Amino acid sequence: MDSREEMQKVLSKLQSDDRVRKMKDYVQHGRISTYEHCENVAKLSYRIDSFFSLHSDLEVLLTGAMLHDYYLYDWHAEDNGEHRMHGFRHAEKACMNAKEHFNTDEKTNHVIYCHMWPLNPGRVPRSREAWIVCIADKLVSLHETLFMR
Ligand SMILES: [Fe+2]
Ligand SMILES: [Fe+2]
Numbered sequence: 001m002d003s004r005e006e007m008q009k010v011l012s013k014l015q016s017d018d019r020v021r022k023m024k025d026y027v028q029h030g031r032i033s034t035y036e037h038c039e040n041v042a043k044l045s046y047r048i049d050s051f052f053s054l055h056s057d058l059e060v061l062l063t064g065a066m067l068h069d070y071y072l073y074d075w076h077a078e079d080n081g082e083h084r085m086h087g088f089r090h091a092e093k094a095c096m097n098a099k100e101h102f103n104t105d106e107k108t109n110h111v112i113y114c115h116m117w118p119l120n121p122g123r124v125p126r127s128r129e130a131w132i133v134c135i136a137d138k139l140v141s142l143h144e145t146l147f148m149r
Contacts, residue, residue, distance in 0.1 A: 003058060007046050010062040015039070019101050020066065026074045029141060030149035034069050037144060041065045044136040054128055061129040063104060064111025068133055070094040070101075091116045091123070 001009070014020050023035035032040075042065035049056045071093040075086040095112040098104045104112075111130045114123040115137050125131045 003050065006058050007062060010059055011039075011042060011066065014063065014066045020070070022072060023070065026072070027076055028069070029144040032144045032148050037140065038066050038069055040140045040144070041068060041133065041136045044140055045132045048132050048136060054132065056129045056132060057107065060105070060107045060111060060127075061132060063098075063102070064108045064115075064129055065133045065136065067098040067102070067104070067108075068094060068112050068115045068137060070097050070112070072097055087116065087119055091120060 021035065023038060024033045026034040028034045028037035042062050045061055045065045046058070048054070049058075049061060069090065071090040073083060073093075075083045075090065077083070091113055095109050098112055099109060107127060107129065110125075110127060111133050114120070114125040114130045115134050117123050117125055117134055125134050
């Protein structure tokens with residue numbers, strides 16, 4: 001199986017899961033749902049890995065990317081402050097959900113847990129997969145915020 005086929009295999013498994021698809025109900029930036037955002041981050045992560053021949057573990061890279069914002073709530077909703085500090089806390093929530101629903105491994109959890117660095121300054125990415133997703137998330141978020149409103 002070449003890397004493109006592996007990418008499609010890992011992604012399509014997650015994309016067809018109803019719990020992952022639940023992210024379609026939540027707005028990320030402008031008119032982009034959290035689901036689309038995660039898909040965009042997964043695709044860009046794959047492209048960065050291929051372009052620079054980084055040879056990431058694609059299962060870890062793409063599962064981490066697809067679930068990096070798997071916190072499953074609308075952070076824009078009025079909720080008496082329950083989702084205040086969203087920026088600081090959601091990575092942890094996403095990581096918990098991923099572990100609980102998909103039994104993700106250590107390496108994948110690390111990708112999710114560290115993706116908000118440097119906003120979470122203590123959580124420095126320590127693997128190539130975590131670095132790629134952290135950077136891809138920033139690029140995709142900027143693009144969605146500026147151009148897809
Ligand atoms: Fe995030
Ligand atoms: Fe994100």
